[in-house]
Amino acid sequence: MYDPDADPLTVTSTVGTVILVNSTPEGDGMIYTYAIDFDMENFCGTCLTENVIVTVDDDNNHDPISFDAGPLTIVGDIAASMVDSLYIWPGLEEWMPVYLDACGDCFCLGGFVFSFEYDASILSITDVVAGAAIAGGEYWNVNYDVDGPGTISITFINDLDNQTPVDDICVIDPDDPLFEMKFLLDAGYDYPTNFCTPVCFIDEGYQYNNVSDKDGYHIWMPDGCDDAPDSVQYGTMQLTLDCGNIKVLNEHNIVLGDLNLNGFPYEVGDIVLLANHLIDPVLFPFNLRQMFASDVNGDDLQATIGDLIYMIVVITGGNPAAKVVPSDALAVVSTRRDNPDEIEVSVVTDASLGGALIKLHHPDIELGAPVAEGVDIKYTDDNDIMTVLAYSPDGTTLASGNNVLFTVPADGEGALSIEEASLSDNRGALLDARIDRADVIPIDFSLNQNYPNPFNASTTINYQLPRSADVTIEIFDLLGRRVTTLVNEQLLAGSYHVIWHADNISSGIYFYKLRAGDYIETRKMLLVN
Numbered sequence: 001m002y003d004p005d006a007d008p009l010t011v012t013s014t015v016g017t018v019i020l021v022n023s024t025p026e027g028d029g030m031i032y033t034y035a036i037d038f039d040m041e042n043f044c045g046t047c048l049t050e051n052v053i054v055t056v057d058d059d060n061n062h063d064p065i066s067f068d069a070g071p072l073t074i075v076g077d078i079a080a081s082m083v084d085s086l087y088i089w090p091g092l093e094e095w096m097p098v099y100l101d102a103c104g105d106c107f108c109l110g111g112f113v114f115s116f117e118y119d120a121s122i123l124s125i126t127d128v129v130a131g132a133a134i135a136g137g138e139y140w141n142v143n144y145d146v147d148g149p150g151t152i153s154i155t156f157i158n159d160l161d162n163q164t165p166v167d168d169i170c171v172i173d174p175d176d177p178l179f180e181m182k183f184l185l186d187a188g189y190d191y192p193t194n195f196c197t198p199v200c201f202i203d204e205g206y207q208y209n210n211v212s213d214k215d216g217y218h219i220w221m222p223d224g225c226d227d228a229p230d231s232v233q234y235g236t237m238q239l240t241l242d243c244g245n246i247k248v249l250n251e252h253n254i255v256l257g258d259l260n261l262n263g264f265p266y267e268v269g270d271i272v273l274l275a276n277h278l279i280d281p282v283l284f285p286f287n288l289r290q291m292f293a294s295d296v297n298g299d300d301l302q303a304t305i306g307d308l309i310y311m312i313v314v315i316t317g318g319n320p321a322a323k324v325v326p327s328d329a330l331a332v333v334s335t336r337r338d339n340p341d342e343i344e345v346s347v348v349t350d351a352s353l354g355g356a357l358i359k360l361h362h363p364d365i366e367l368g369a370p371v372a373e374g375v376d377i378k379y380t381d382d383n384d385i386m387t388v389l390a391y392s393p394d395g396t397t398l399a400s401g402n403n404v405l406f407t408v409p410a411d412g413e414g415a416l417s418i419e420e421a422s423l424s425d426n427r428g429a430l431l432d433a434r435i436d437r438a439d440v441i442p443i444d445f446s447l448n449q450n451y452p453n454p455f456n457a458s459t460t461i462n463y464q465l466p467r468s469a470d471v472t473i474e475i476f477d478l479l480g481r482r483v484t485t486l487v488n489e490q491l492l493a494g495s496y497h498v499i500w501h502a503d504n505i506s507s508g509i510y511f512y513k514l515r516a517g518d519y520i521e522t523r524k525m526l527l528v529n
Contacts, residue, residue, distance in 0.1 A: 001056065006030040010057040015050065015072055036069070044225040045238040047103035048074040073106040076237050078211060078220050080114060080178075082199060082244025089249045089288045089528065091187030091507045093126060096199060096244060097177035100211075108170040108214040109134070111157035115208035116181070118199045120150030122189050123246065127182040128154060133172050134179070138163050147202060154179060158214065168214055183246060187507060193252040200243035211239055254292045257311060261289065266296075266314045271393065274308050278357055279387045280380045288528065291454055297428040298323035302452055308391060309354035310428025316395040326430040327351060333358065333405075333421040334436035343367070343408045343416065345388075352426040353398040355391030356405055359421075362386060363444075364414020372406035374398060385419065397426040417495060419448065420462060435495070445519040450512065454526035455502075461486070461512060462497045469517040473498060476511045483510065502527050 003009055006029045011018045013036050022033040036052065052072045057064040079101045088094045098114065118125075128142045139157035146153040156179075159166050172178070183199075202208040206221040224236035247253070257265030259273045274294060276284040286294065286303060294303040297310040297320075306324065313320045329351035336344045343365075345358060355375070360367070363384045370377050370388050374396060378389040390405055398405075410416075423431045448462040461473065473487040483505065486498045500512075507529045513522045 001034075002026065002029055002031050003058065004029040005058075007059055010059065012055045012057075013069070014053040015048075016052075018054070044076045046074075046076045047106070048072070048076070049103070049106050075103050075107045075213075075218075077240060078102040078107065078238075079240040079242065080201070080209070080211075081240075081242035084245055085196075086183070086244060086246050087249050087287075087289050088183060088185040088246055089507075090185050090189070090191065092288065092528075093182050093184045095180040095182050096246070097131075097180045099174055099176075100172055100178045101174035102172050107172075108168045109158060109172060110212040110214040110216055111137075111139075111155070112178075112211045113153060113155050113207070113209060115146060115151065115153040115202040116199055117147070117151045117202050118183075118246075119197050122186045122197065123150070123199075124184045124186075125152055125181050126184050128152070128179060129182075130156070130179050131177045133169055133176060134158065136166055137169075138166060147204070147208075151202060152181070153202075153208065170214075185246070185248065191248040191250065193250065195248040196245050197248075198243050198245050201241040203241075206236075209239065209241060249289055249292070251292065254289065256293055257296050257314070258293050259286070259290050261293075265293075266311060268315065271308065271311050271315065274303065274311065275378055275389060275391070277303055278305065278308065279378050279389045280382075288454065291528075299326055299430065300456055301326075301430070302454070302456070304424070304430060304452065305355050305357045305389075305391070305422045306424040306428045306430040308428075309424040309426070312354075312391070312393060312395050313426075313428055318395065321427065324427055324429040327425055327432065329425060329431050330434065331421075331423045331431040332434045332436050333418055333423070335360075335416060335418060337410065337416075341409060341411070343410045345370075345405045345408070345418075346402065347405050347423065348402045349423070349431060350400050351431060352400055353403065353431075354424045354426040354428065355389070356424075357420070357422040358388045358390070358405070359419040360386040360388070360408070361417045361419045362410075362414075364412055365416055366411040368409030368411075370406045370408045373404075375405075377406060395426075417464075419495075420451065422451075445514075445516055445521075447512075447514040447521040447523060449523055450500075450525045454528045456528055457503060458499055458501045459525060459527075460497050460499050462495065463514050463516075464495045465491055465516055468492045469519070472513075472515045474513050474515075475500060476513065478509055486512075505529075 011034050016036040019035050019037050021035045024031045052069040053066055054069045055064055055066045081099050086094055086096050134156055137156055137158040138160045141155045143153040158169055211220040219236050220239035221236050222239050224238045255265050259270040277286055291302040294307050296307050331347055331349035333347050367386050370379055372390055375390045375392050380387045418435045421433045421435050423433045444466055446464045450459045450461045471487050471491045474485050475483040477483055507527055509526055511522050511524055
């Protein structure tokens with residue numbers, strides 16, 4: 001800055017210390033050059049982003065002037081962390097995310113090394129994947145057993161020399177995983193209730209855990225503040241490491257009725273979530289913890305219309321039974337189309353009806369929104385399958401006998417069939433649901449997804465035959481070994497179902513294959529004992 005009278009100036013800054021670097025005479029005045037210096041030790045362990053305000057006071061009675069010297073960003077602390085409670089069912093896998101919080105977007109990532117230790121006697125890592133933020137980086141390496149069994153190290157470098165330039169990584173969302181590790185929990189161990197095991201960062205020196213900016217000069221380490229450098233040098237800053245925990249799921253630490261996992265069972269949110277899951281399990285998927293929490297009526301079947309009705313009984317102040325077994329009462333569901341513009345879905349039952357879940361297959365017919373009297377309707381219509389959920393949130397039920405459950409506007413001629421029907425009485429007990437398939441012939445071979453899935457003890461497989469065929473349905477394990485044959489006979493055209501009773505079968509993923517003449521289809525299912 002130029003001072004025309006060449007007398008001393010007093011220069012101060014809102015951040016750091018102002019140092020006179022040089023003064024050069026010019027005419028009758030003087031040009032002063034200043035620098036703002038700060039000790040990194042004052043900022044190590046913190047993050048700072050602010051504009052630097054410089055004030056100049058001329059001792060020769062001129063009014064002080066202030067100006068904005070521009071933004072200053074100091075990343076003194078970044079944090080790597082894992083989730084505190086990752087729930088895993090024995091024998092199954094879950095992803096453990098690792099997050100990086102680098103004070104918003106004031107830091108550009110050059111690379112990192114993160115190393116972890118875990119109990120190898122019950123846990124194993126089956127896969128490690130990079131997150132979206134670092135997916136375009138040039139170097140990625142996973143080193144298993146880096147410090148013996150139960151240890152792993154992940155190394156990432158965004159831009160290597162002599163390689164094709166890549167985009168800088170300057171915006172890292174602390175809520176999006178930097179990378180994820182898939183853990184498999186041993187199924188053969190007898191875990192106590194509420195068993196928890198940690199997954200921690202290896203605490204054996206900076207070589208195991210450190211982070212670099214894009215220039216490679218600033219390094220963040222767990223002990224980075226022990227000897228903080230001055231600002232005229234580059235050096236280390238603080239890296240905070242927060243461990244995670246894996247919690248073992250079993251029937252003792254499942255809160256029945258808490259489907260949204262907020263700690264409060266049997267609330268209206270749980271009913272809404274279960275209703276949404278019933279009509280669209282793809283859009284509203286349940287994890288294993290939610291699936292087991294959904295079996296509120298205690299019939300060993302997860303996420304059914306019976307569980308929904310049972311929850312409504314609880315919330316509306318009814319007196320539910322401690323455990324409800326499926327009812328022997330018969331419910332027969334059928335369709336009629338006396339009116340060419342409307343399809344009628346009816347049910348005949350000898351018990352009071354609490355709710356129903358019906359799936360209609362309509363490949364050649366355009367259906368409108370279903371309507372009903374006395375019950376609420378939720379529905380989806382996707383890939384020629386309309387799923388209709390009929391129930392009353394206030395606990396109103398339909399009397400036994402013959403009832404029109406709902407009607408659906410229809411346009412077009414063609415095949416229509418009831419693909420699935422699940423009904424509950426007014427207590428939350430599943431009824432013995434039958435489908436009246438008179439005069440309904442499928443137009444294509446098809447194999448439906450088993451229901452429920454995941455399942456415990458037993459599951460139902462539905463399939464359709466447009467013409468007679470030699471039919472086999474076989475179950476295979478992950479290694480391709482045949483476990484059992486459910487069907488092996490010649491069948492006429494029609495819709496069928498078969499139940500697999502998987503007692504004494506180990507938990508895991510299985511495949512079921514339908515072979516009907518030249519038609520072959522295979523689907524996957526999950527057994528959890």
